[in-house]
Amino acid sequence: MTPPRKRKVRLVVCLTLAVLLASGLIYTSFAASDPALTPSQVLAQSKPGRVYQLTGTVVPGTIVDGRGGALRQFRLADRSGGRVSLVVDYSGTVPSAFEAGRELIVTGSISHGAFVAQANSMITKCPSKYTPAPTSS
Amino acid sequence: MAFAGRIALLVALCLTLYGIGAALYGARTHRRDWVDSARRSVYALAVILTVAMVILEAAFIRNDFSYNTVAQTSSTTTPLLYRMAAVWSSQQGSLLLWVWLLSIWSSLAIFLTRNRMRDVVPYATSVLLGFGAFFTFLLVFYASPFGQTHPAPADGAGLDPLLRNPSMLIHPPMLYSGYTFFTIPFAFAVGALIVRRVDAEWIRVTRRFALASWLFLGIGILLGAHWSYYDLGWGGYWGWDAVENAALMPWLISTAFLHSVMIQEKRGMLKVWNASLVLGASTLAIVGTFLVRSGVLSSIHAFGASTLGLPFVILIGAMVAGSVYLVVTRRDVLRSEHSLDSLLSREAAFLFNNILLVGLCFVIFWGTFFPLISKAATGTTSEVGASWFDRYTVPLALILVLLSGIGPMIPWRRATLANARRNLLTPLAAAGLMAIAAYTIVPIGSSPPTVILFCGAVFVFAGIGQEFWRGVRARRATSHESPPRALVSMVRRNRRRYGGYIVHVGIAIVFIGVAASATFQHEQTVQLRVGQSVRVGAYVMTYAHATGSVDDDPAHTGATLTLGAAVRVTRGGRYVTTLHPEAGFYPSGAGIVPGEAVASLISGQAVSIVSLDSTPRRDLWAAISPPGGGIPEQSLVAKADTVDPASLSAVNQVKLAYYLLAAIEEHYLRYPPTAEFTLLASPLVMWIWLGGLIVLGGGLIAIWPGPHGMRGRVRARYLARVARELGSSPAGATAAGASATTASART
Numbered sequence: 027m028t029p030p031r032k033r034k035v036r037l038v039v040c041l042t043l044a045v046l047l048a049s050g051l052i053y054t055s056f057a058a059s060d061p062a063l064t065p066s067q068v069l070a071q072s073k074p075g076r077v078y079q080l081t082g083t084v085v086p087g088t089i090v091d092g093r094g095g096a097l098r099q100f101r102l103a104d105r106s107g108g109r110v111s112l113v114v115d116y117s118g119t120v121p122s123a124f125e126a127g128r129e130l131i132v133t134g135s136i137s138h139g140a141f142v143a144q145a146n147s148m149i150t151k152c153p154s155k156y157t158p159a160p161t162s163s
Numbered sequence: 164m165a166f167a168g169r170i171a172l173l174v175a176l177c178l179t180l181y182g183i184g185a186a187l188y189g190a191r192t193h194r195r196d197w198v199d200s201a202r203r204s205v206y207a208l209a210v211i212l213t214v215a216m217v218i219l220e221a222a223f224i225r226n227d228f229s230y231n232t233v234a235q236t237s238s239t240t241t242p243l244l245y246r247m248a249a250v251w252s253s254q255q256g257s258l259l260l261w262v263w264l265l266s267i268w269s270s271l272a273i274f275l276t277r278n279r280m281r282d283v284v285p286y287a288t289s290v291l292l293g294f295g296a297f298f299t300f301l302l303v304f305y306a307s308p309f310g311q312t313h314p315a316p317a318d319g320a321g322l323d324p325l326l327r328n329p330s331m332l333i334h335p336p337m338l339y340s341g342y343t344f345f346t347i348p349f350a351f352a353v354g355a356l357i358v359r360r361v362d363a364e365w366i367r368v369t370r371r372f373a374l375a376s377w378l379f380l381g382i383g384i385l386l387g388a389h390w391s392y393y394d395l396g397w398g399g400y401w402g403w404d405a406v407e408n409a410a411l412m413p414w415l416i417s418t419a420f421l422h423s424v425m426i427q428e429k430r431g432m433l434k435v436w437n438a439s440l441v442l443g444a445s446t447l448a449i450v451g452t453f454l455v456r457s458g459v460l461s462s463i464h465a466f467g468a469s470t471l472g473l474p475f476v477i478l479i480g481a482m483v484a485g486s487v488y489l490v491v492t493r494r495d496v497l498r499s500e501h502s503l504d505s506l507l508s509r510e511a512a513f514l515f516n517n518i519l520l521v522g523l524c525f526v527i528f529w530g531t532f533f534p535l536i537s538k539a540a541t542g543t544t545s546e547v548g549a550s551w552f553d554r555y556t557v558p559l560a561l562i563l564v565l566l567s568g569i570g571p572m573i574p575w576r577r578a579t580l581a582n583a584r585r586n587l588l589t590p591l592a593a594a595g596l597m598a599i600a601a602y603t604i605v606p607i608g609s610s611p612p613t614v615i616l617f618c619g620a621v622f623v624f625a626g627i628g629q630e631f632w633r634g635v636r637a638r639r640a641t642s643h644e645s646p647p648r649a650l651v652s653m654v655r656r657n658r659r660r661y662g663g664y665i666v667h668v669g670i671a672i673v674f675i676g677v678a679a680s681a682t683f684q685h686e687q688t689v690q691l692r693v694g695q696s697v698r699v700g701a702y703v704m705t706y707a708h709a710t711g712s713v714d715d716d717p718a719h720t721g722a723t724l725t726l727g728a729a730v731r732v733t734r735g736g737r738y739v740t741t742l743h744p745e746a747g748f749y750p751s752g753a754g755i756v757p758g759e760a761v762a763s764l765i766s767g768q769a770v771s772i773v774s775l776d777s778t779p780r781r782d783l784w785a786a787i788s789p790p791g792g793g794i795p796e797q798s799l800v801a802k803a804d805t806v807d808p809a810s811l812s813a814v815n816q817v818k819l820a821y822y823l824l825a826a827i828e829e830h831y832l833r834y835p836p837t838a839e840f841t842l843l844a845s846p847l848v849m850w851i852w853l854g855g856l857i858v859l860g861g862g863l864i865a866i867w868p869g870p871h872g873m874r875g876r877v878r879a880r881y882l883a884r885v886a887r888e889l890g891s892s893p894a895g896a897t898a899a900g901a902s903a904t905t906a907s908a909r910t
Contacts, residue, residue: 033502051526051555055533059545062534079546119688119841120788121395123325125768133548146688149402 060133064104065112065141072136079133080141085111086126102141105129113139118146164218165230168309171215172302175262178208179296183289190285198285205273205288208295209266216250216263219308223250229315232256232308238321240750242721248331249322251339254456254471255308260336261452262298265343268372269295272347276368278883283365286354287347294346297478305471324749324770327720330390334383338410341380342448345417347372349445352438356489359496363428366437370424371866373441377417378862384410385673385855392848395771395786395841400851401677403552408531409451412524416444419520422513422570429575430510431500435490436517438497442486447524449479454531507578512570519563526555561615564674567667568623571630586629593625594618607679616678620671627664634661654864662865669857676851680782684845690837700844702739702783705731709835710743711828714821718772722747723764724824725772726831728838730785732776742774742785744840760820761803761827777849784843799827 062079063072072078082102088111089100098120101111114132124130130150134143182204189197219232223246228234236256237249251257269291276284302308322331348369355365387407392400401407420440426433453475490497503510529536530547537545572586597618602608607617631650638649654661685700696705707729716722727745731738749767756763776783803823811819 047522048525051529054554055529055547055551056537056541056545058551059533059537059547062544062546119395119786120839121771123768123770 065102066104066108066110068112068136068141069110074136077133077135079131080112080114080143081105081129081131082112083129084124084126089126102130112141114141114143116143116148118148121148121150123150124148164222165309165311168215168218169307171211171218172299172307172309175208175211175215176296176299176303178204178211179292179299182208182292183296186285186289186292198288201285201288201292202273202277205266205292206270208292209270212259212263212266216259219256219259220247220250223247226319227315228317228319229311229313231310231312234312234316234319236320236322238319240721241322242327242719244332245322245327245720248326251335252322252326252331253308255302255306255310257335258298258302258306259308261339261343262295262302264336264339265291265294265298265346268340268343268347272369272372279368280351280364282358283351283354283360286357287350290350290353291346297474301471301474305474321749321767324720324722324747324768325394328390328393330386334386334390337379337383337386341376341383342413342452344372344376344379345413345445345448348376348420348441352441353485353489356438356493359493361434361438361493361496363424363431366424366427373417373421374862374866377414377421378859378866380410380414380417382855382859384414385852389852393773393775395773395788403530403549405531406451406455408527409454412527413444413447413451415520415524415527416440416447419517420444423517426510426513432502432510433514434497434499435494438490439486442482442490446479446482446486449475449482453479505577507573509570509573509575512566512573516563516566516570519559519566523556523559526559527552557612560674561612561619564616564619564623564671567670568619568626571664571667572626586626589629590622590626594622597621607683610682613678613682616674620675623667623671627668630664631661658867659865662861662863665861665864666858669854669861672850672854672857676847676849676854679847680845680851684843687842688839689842690839692837693835697842699842701734702844703733704785704842705733706838706840707731707741709832710745711832713825713828716747717745718747720747722749722770724748724828726828727772728787728835728840730774730840730842732783740776740783742776742783744774744785744787745772746770746787747772755817755820757816759804760816761800761823764820764824765800779849780846782843782845782848784845786841788839788841796827796831799830803827
């Protein structure tokens, strides 16, 4: 058996180490994260140059293929509805689920009133797998 | 039939409630007949839920659109296999799958333990039935899969084309099996804590179930990764998505559990730790189920806000509170029988591996729930990206791979210098050779983490190869068998040990695939006209010509129109292969709309169908984005729909629409527009899946009942019968059971 004193020292050392590592983790998570906002929040509070994760639904009839398809422009509205929408410029891989009315996430920043997304940052959500039924019985 | 289904669910709910009551009453009063009755109610639950599952499955196969779930997730244009898988694509159906699998696996567990741990089993039964009650309650009151609408719609919306992938058939049942299997060790742990019988017996009884859970969950995760890899825009095989993480967390904890239980079995140590791990892993499994359904976190597996959040929060709260209460009040019996002899021992290696796995799980937990944490702390929702996860998980994974090599070679209790020299020399030399190779022959020197990982993996291979070699040599020395026969009989005699070694090799191979493909992948997203080329890593990819088909898609997913491209791949001027990425277009789901007949054939969802050429050395991966963000050749489609078919019969209208569609496809082939491609060249990806298969093989070897196990069980049955016939007291029966289980514990 190890003497109780030695055990206690060992425990304190281990716990201190764990606490130090955990606080490092917590600090970096706050430092390295990007705020996730909806279009209306971006319009209301965004600062130019700050990177955001924008989540919204593609407004039907606003998808424009620019420059031979290399750049896409579309408007994103809040998931909860509402009339506010934000112009998004996007280039890069377009997920196969991309279409009007689809909910998606892009990462980027605001520039001249439009949301300029980083190339290939678009993530579409897996199609309404568990959305509540529109009609209930 | 829907009525029968609803009745079946109601009966199931009553059965679970009765079973809980009977089991608890039987346990309190030591009445075996009540406990037996509770056990039979588990079997009955499995039967009745199978009936419900068959009714729902039949509705999907018959295209009975009066069922809301069928109308929402299936259609006449959905191929049969995908109609059968569509059952679990809805909230309701997936809950039914969950509880059905739970009832099947619970029955298996209760059946196999019918003559063991008589004091613990009643409580375990009631915990298992408690989960059953929770999920059938949801099915009866919140999300009935048998809800109907009259009159039935003519056709359904169809299974989402993105889910029309062979993985849809096995990935969800695998994951759910993993989740539900883990409720069995959980239930027995709770039972053992309640009756304060916390020796290693409950671990021995449920070990195979924990292993099966681990295996199913792991294979489910890998299948999900493979599916995600095979889809454009799902972020490759791993994207640190909330739902991926939700499956990984319980898997990591159960990995830790499978290792640390060995210490409890062998040395009677770490009892609090093991109890906490098993309680934690199953709570995390429920958290995972909750995440998928509640919409609290945004993820690529979208879930609209659902009404199921609150019941799940209550269940998770109850599990956490109950677990903490049990561990705290039982801490006196959970005390270790021994203490750690040395930091250089297998116990210490296992302990270290446990700390790392739990740490890894904590990192992932923090990152996954960070949106909620930051919302609570700062008021704005923030998310951490993949790079944040990588920063912590990569070093932890590197150390874990190294440990998976060291663990099997280090002896129990205390390692000596001579012993270290004997065991570590060859693996270290092999790893050293790999390091030299990394900077000379194999071109991976530019990425130090990859070099470390490759060396670690080689260390594992050499170490485990050495174990096998020595084992065979020792066996041949005593039995004079031929080497292959010696190998087989050695593994058969010690399935758990050698199965585990094979799993280690498989995991190291998975990591090799992950490290190489994540570090040395080349990706290009380009616009190409026919004849144009682009360089992707060492390969030159050329858009050779356009391809297309009407109502005959090569992947059999029910696409009405597929448009694609033939991409010729060369390397150093030599032909390698031709890839055929395609975009599939699906009907709108509203049937043929007069005046928009052609448009309604293809205006459903457009899905990119990836083309993959896979060899052990490298993967070539190509996807073509559906042109025009929806309908291709939009002007032509509009023109085609001006053809007025009013004078034709309904059948001929459809024929005409397909005829016009074929003309549009022909136009596309003749005048292919500029197309947008995503092209990948990625090394060693195949090894991720091959490694997974090796893990599966090793896991099955470890799970398979050995000859001793069989004998032990037969003996246990015999002894139990003798005890019964002698009409001995409950104490005598337990004693007989205990001696029988010791016999079977030697496996």
